[in-house]
Amino acid sequence: MTSLRADAAARRALILDAADHVFGQHGVTAPLDLVVERAQVGRATLYRNFPDRAALIEALLQRTVDRIRRHVAELGERDDALFELLQDMARRIIDSPALADYWRAVHPDDPTVKVARETVRGLLEAPIQRAIAAGLCRPDLSSTDISLISGMLGAALRGKTRDERAVLARRALQLLRGGLQGNLGAEA
Template sequence: MTQHPTPDERRPANRGPKAAAGNRAALVAAAREIYAEHGLDAPLSGIARRAGVGQGVLYRHFPDRDAIAAAVLEENVRQVERAAAAEGATLAGVLGVVTWHLAQSAAFIGLLHADGTSGRFHAHACARDLSDRVERALRRCLPDGHRLGAPDTPDDLMLAVAMVSGAVTGPTQEERERRALAAWRLLGITVGPVRPYEG
């Protein structure tokens, strides 16, 4: 008996070279969804399928796993940077944006644990750069004398973020957000409204 592929398994029609920009945008959007659900090690075939393109199209735009992960995570980091650069930015407000991304995306959590020792994307220099940019954005908002900015404990800021990200578990975004806020509270750190930065 011949098995026919399900709609999710059918190879999409080639939309041609004129569709390149749309294909790239669809791939980034699909990767954002897949990475949010499954983290940076999610299969690339699932990203191509969700975007409605073949894997060849994916590889034309993104030559490897790191390239597409970097494209997706770049926007997360830009939001944190824009929040920190906004007039009147506070540490609590920027931590609200960071917390939203933590609750939204397993990939963002992986980025903040980038140490070059494990995982496919973590070994890429881009991960370290993106993580460093998050740290610089947060440091811009640290009030003078804040305990997370003490010169004798320079790693405390990102260690606190990593500790909170480790608590971000649960089947729904609401549960993950609740756990993140509880972790910040246990660390004695105030967090503003948990939301994406839209400025």
Template structure:
């Protein structure tokens, strides 16, 4: 088990993640990593001690985003909670399009295991509430979130910026329709 970070180390890591979000959004995924360290107010050695490369920092930003998504949907009560989860997930995928590309190109599928596990954990509470309310198909499983996420992110991956939002909206409509319960679905 990893030891918890000292407060100063945790603060530097958080600053690096915040800086990475901004730099990647402003300059794209190929922005120099030194720019992230500079924006975070730390040295290059601190950046590389925390994140050995571009894939690791992109994955960390995405994990942080999924953790926030999990907090948002930790105790849902609304019958449409899972639909709301998917809407929020879609918006995050649009915002993190470039980061998703780096993760998809990761050198090992094992590096994605923590992200996949975090996504399932974030989705389960809302999925259970929506299934119990009869809003969402009863045959959906937590592991299906990986498929749904791929569907939501796949269409926007190489889309031109001018068409990205339209593709994201249409993909979301199709995914929401696919997960909704139908008349005759047994709970």
């Protein structure tokens, strides 16, 4: 029974990886047959795991939240964890532009997205407070600013290729880091 569950979990992860790739290449409205083809599973397997496109996208969003949760745990009590997490957000925008665009475009009151955003804000609260306490960022930064920061990083979506998005994301991170530090450099 355990090996069957492991197989099912592996197939589900394979489908999510395929969807992430396909949506990154063709947008979230890409034909789901492309996901089936990339994952090398049958249509029935796709629909057994994800009854529709919305369920597939919801699972991708949840996987992103889970990755952030794991990354926060891996970084532990590091004072600079906030900046590492922002770099990871930028990488996700570079690698999964369609999902990042979907995350930004969906109405903020959509229940799934609302819970995901609130969870991410909660996860980033401690890293923000540590960065403030260590003097790494301005004291008025709060977890509610994360949506604004995410939107600024989202400007990298203007890049048509992965390389263009990487250049834009790198520059956005440079500007954000300066802005997050505020007047800290002038006081030193």
